[in-house]
Amino acid sequence: MPVIVIVSESPEKTVSIGENLAKSLKAGNIVGLSGELGAGKTVMVKGICKGLGYDGAVTSPTYNLINVYSGQPEIFHFDFYRLETLADLVDLGYEDYFYSDRGISLVEWADRVPEAMSDAVISIEMEIVSERKRRIRIYSRGDDYDC
Numbered sequence: 586m587p588v589i590v591i592v593s594e595s596p597e598k599t600v601s602i603g604e605n606l607a608k609s610l611k612a613g614n615i616v617g618l619s620g621e622l623g624a625g626k627t628v629m630v631k632g633i634c635k636g637l638g639y640d641g642a643v644t645s646p647t648y649n650l651i652n653v654y655s656g657q658p659e660i661f662h663f664d665f666y667r668l669e670t671l672a673d674l675v676d677l678g679y680e681d682y683f684y685s686d687r688g689i690s691l692v693e694w695a696d697r698v699p700e701a702m703s704d705a706v707i708s709i710e711m712e713i714v715s716e717r718k719r720r721i722r723i724y725s726r727g728d729d730y731d732c
């Protein structure tokens with residue numbers, strides 16, 4: 586899998602990386618994000634949402650597992666932090682979102698349920714380097730992604 590490694594120096598830079606990545610996405614795509622608490626997954630999701638033309642509130646759906654943001658395409662923002670098994674996700678009906686042709690799925694804590702992520706087009710791993718620096722590894726499936 587091709588990989589791009591970028592060091593982001595600020596939350597604003599992470600948002601702009603997300604905005605650029607959004608240009609390569611289309612309905613039906615699944616994007617996984619991983620990295621410890623505070624690594625910047627939600628900041629990156631905000632940037633992707635902005636790049637997709639959504640300018641409403643974006644918050645980690647830690648308790649409800651999914652937030653749906655309306656738009657064209659719709660955005661399905663997942664947070665797998667509290668999930669332990671694929672069965673919990675199946676109960677939620679996640680496949681209806683993942684394999685919908687109406688929207689794009691953005692999944693925080695994707696590594697909690699890796700079995701669900703086999704069709705992800707992009708995996709983003711975020712790592713804290715210092716207070717404002719984040720090392721971001723972007724694995725894409727074949728295509729070139731512009732960051």
Ligand SMILES: Nc1ncnc2c1ncn2[C@@H]1O[C@H](COP(=O)(O)OP(=O)(O)O)[C@@H](O)[C@H]1O
Nearest residue numbers: 593594595596599622623624625626627628717
């Ligand atoms: N370069 C950076 N990129 C992203 N976030 C950063 C960066 N530097 C500092 N931060 C801060 O780190 C925190 C990341 O929070 P959040 O995106 O909610 O993390 P996560 O969703 O991974 O738990 C925010 O408070 C953000 O302002």
Ligand SMILES: [Mg+2]
Nearest residue numbers: 626627645693
């Ligand atoms: Mg988050």
